[in-house]
Amino acid sequence: MEHQLLLVTLFLPLVGALFMALFLPQEDEGAARGAALGISLLTFAISVPLFFLFDAQRPGYQFELAWSPGGLGPFALDSFGASFKLGVDGISLLLILLTTFLVPVSLLASWRGIAKHVKSFHVAVLLLEFAMVGVFAARDLLLFFLFWEIMLVPMFLLIGVWGSEGRIRAAIKFFIYTAVGSLLMLAALAYVYVAAGRTFDLDVIEPLFAEMRADGLLGARAQFWLCLAFAIAFAIKVPVFPVHTWLPHAHVQAPTAGSVILAAVLLKMGGYGFLRFCLPLFPDGVAALAGPLCVLGAIGVVYGALMAIAQSDLKSLIAYSSISHLGLVVVGIFAGVGGAVAAGHARAVTGSVFQMIAHGLSTGALFFLVGAIYDRRHTKKIADLGGLAKPAPRMATCFVVASLASIALPGTAGFVGEILILMGVYENSVAFAALGATGMVLGAVYMLWAVQRVFFGPARGENARMEDLGGVELAGLLPLLLAAVYLGLRPGPFLALLEPAVNALVQGS
């Protein structure tokens, strides 16, 4: 029963997308919007029971399901050691829930912003959901890689077709950056495949590699290069300084739904990859790379924040804030590697995963709101805006709440994530914790300064006639903001879910 739930969560968006592509009339925009929203809501509804059915006490993967068809001659999956294998632990489960939660929200975010090829747009978003859930659920390396690559296509289209003026350039930049990472990962993947005796099954590879490491068959050198190849692919996705420059372009050009999904889910692929592959498979490689990655992460915290301060475009300001927040996540994942206090590392890694969720909610809400402003004023330039709180109090309230969640005010999810990361990192490295904590101050600078310039002061010209948020938009935004607050006040059950998975990672490394 539970296994089918995971399967349905994965395939419902795909089936829905195919259904829409084949049976819905091209011109009926309302039907396309409604169908896509319905399918994504249903997907979310089906994924929620997974949370309750998951046994937080039990370590390892749950809802596992494997299918390896033979008898297809050269095309049989089992003939070359691949299988259709799914399964989740606490980390992937939370990220899947984040995905299924954010997709309907993102559809509402683009409810009025998308005017052309409406049906195709919604098909693309559903395909993207399919790929994202697949990435988090795959327990087979090849399958993971397939989903990873599939994900690229709808996102490329979302930016390239429905984006604003500079969309083509941004889409290509996004594509090439990711492709470079994928190529390196593919090479490493091939090595792992061969080294593991021609299998892609992660449940086989993980214990096997542990044995090989113990027996000296997988040396530190090999681990280093493999880890590096994976890490570069993931670092680009996070994105870690200095391979981050695709992100502001992609965000600024992408349609609102694209930005929301990009910030909320796609940026989590990098952190997820570090945790899922680098830490358990190549601990010696991680030991060598943790230092440099921490340095880059810490640079990202400060640098991303400073970049955000320098922006004149509201959307790119928020994009750079993501680089700052996710830099802290990278520090949290790696700062405790080889450190003296394992409990500290566990706290920091738990905090990192939680921070990824929190960032998805708060930054998703911020992009949602920037989209709403753009739909009305057709500008994202901070200088063109101002005084919006007077004509649009609901929008101002939501933006302030989202900003506060973004700068980790206690009582929001971001605080729990950030404090756990900093606390855990501090126990192993005071310097990285201190550097990471500067984000607390700089975050307040750029975020509140933006709030001040956009929403406060006198409202002039068109700003004075700003239309406030409507019902559809509130229906998308309020769940995000409420979730951010709820997770800040009752993080317990979610953290409990992460504990076995994180413990396994920390002991393994």
Place this chain on the structure above:
Amino acid sequence: MEAIEIWWIPLVIFAPLAGALLNGLFGKRIGKGFVRLVGVGTPTLAFVLSLAAFFGLFYADYGTSPRAQVVAFRAEGKPEVIRAIKAELERRAAGSLGPEAAWQFRIEDDGEVLRIRNASPEDTILRDLHTRYAGSVEFGPAHEVASPRAYAWNLGEWFAVAGLKVDFSFTVDRLAIVLMLIVTGVGSLIHLYATGYMGHESPGTFARFFTYLNLFLGAMLVLVMGSNLLLLFIGWEGVGLCSYLLIGFGYEDEDNAACGTKAFVVNRIGDLGFVLGMFTLLVAMRGLGAEPSLDFAALNNTLGATPGSLPLLGPACLLLFLGATGKSAQIPLHLWLPDAMAGPTPVSALIHAATMVTAGVYMIARLGAVFTAATVWGVPVLGIVAMIGVLTAFFAGMAALGQDDIKRVLAYSTISQLGYMFVGVGSAAMGAAVFHLVTHAFFKALLFLAAGSVIHACHSQSMREMGGLWRKMPATFWTMLLGAAALAGVPLLSGFFSKDFILFNALVRFNSTNSSPLWGFIYALGVITGLVTAVYSTRMICLTFFGEYRGHGRPHESPSSMVGPLVVLAILTVLGGLLGLPKLWTHKEELLPGEWLGPMWPFIEERLAGNMPADLHSLESMGLAIGSVAAVAGVLVGVVFWGRRHPSEIAWESRQTGALARARAVLANAWYYDLVVNKWGFQPATKFLAGLLWRNVDDAAIDRGLVDGTGRVAVQLSLFVRSFQNGQVARYAGYFVLGVLLLTTSVAIFSVPSVLHTVQRLLGS
């Protein structure tokens, strides 16, 4: 400490929070009457609940016996004597129907001390015993109730990760209840006042104001009642948020919003110190092998148990103190508070004078055992706290002298008075600091509300546009006069007793054995600041109420909803001193700082024992005399310079040239600190650095240089390669020959077997 679980304790917090929720959701639609009822009603409910808790605590400790004292026998190195005394006393108490039946015994300190509750040093039985063991036993009052009662309630777990568990649990002990009564009591009065002050606003604005104000009370109560450091931090940042929202309340003027942003950012710098300090405490705890916990009880009991022995405590407490300098506006982070005056006046009274800004003092008092145990390179952290406090008190007091805006006078005055409180905690006189916190809440709230009443009448904050108001606004005048007198430290008013009790404690530190001469400096500067305080208080009263009216319109007295709270606060301002009459006069422990709060920090007396100067009485009378002289002298100076019936007193200041004019400019700009550190320092540096990195590194070097450059190289390379394929067969043949040559040479160099071997190894077979 015995904690009794009481389920309604969290209701004190939930009442104002519910008020905020109701007003936030429905206030605008239902109307002002509803907002007024909810906005004032819920804090009043919280006050009533706090009062109930107070009486509960009071009777728990004092109800069983009116005498309720604790006496102690102390016999160093002779636990057997103590045991003998206890056996004897128990025998005597057993069959008795007299007061000795209520005795409760407890042996402490490795058996060297016997404490007896509900007893009196005058009891004949006890005195007889003392005579019998004379020479080997000391006997006297223990100055404490052995274990003061507390109430607690746990709402459940917040999170638990890798061995660290943090609960939503609240504790109401003797320290918390004092703050709770101030926050809800003075808070309710200010809410009532605000219904008048904000009365002319639109229903939406009115509802928004009370939403924020109630939310603030809720957050402040979380700060005060939380039983662990992280919960205190929720309140700490929560009040900061409300402060931000309320400073920028009139957001249509972007300057107000900018002041709010500044307050939040400066506080965040302090909070950075706060969280790092908190982490350091956790690491120190792990170093002791204790289970990690952020509960105050655990922190104080494990980390505070052995003074000077944990090297990490010093840095930890300094970092926490950095947090306190942010919230409580001390050097170096004081620069936000004067700008916070952009908020409506009731906000200034409540948040930026009476409650929130004292949070730093409260935090240190809460962690009293930890702070008293902390040293950095042999220097006690509390000494540093006291030094920063007195320097802030002086520099801010001087700055108050140069302000024309009445609210800015009061803002600098608040910074200065908070400095005194830090001198108090720094002198390990936590009770004295809290006493001043209480009286300051009375008289400074009164001063702000009275100033608000004046501003309400004159439609200006500048004292240049006031004057001669004492006839027009008599109630405001008389109440404000009392507040200013208390601030100035005029004898017998509340501010006099509390400030002098702090300075007395600094004097005691100075006269202790193994003291530092710096304590003498702290005391002297504290006295000088007292004189300055009296001068600027007098100046403010003279410029506002005497001389000719220099403003516009016809000022008139404020409505009763505003005058009422003024009168109540004025009464409290006058009578507040009764909470801590000096020991010199009463021959008893000071009521609030000694009797009630003393038991919160029982270790302090023990830690200072032996260092105390012999003759406390003469020190105290000297302190009181010096304090009185300073206050009276300051008032006289003020009256001489500003009190003459001149049509425009302030013109006297403006007419000055030369050194005096320069001095006035320095003070008016508060020593140019904000200008240099913020406007010329932090702001341009951040913007410059951000802009520089953005243009030169991110955009130019990385994106257009490295990334696009790689792309251009790839394109050029492909163009170059394409040029080979030009259709000329003769050239193809040439390339072919070249290729064969290269291949054979390379094979010759890296012999064939090694190539094959590498390929094999790569394939893993």
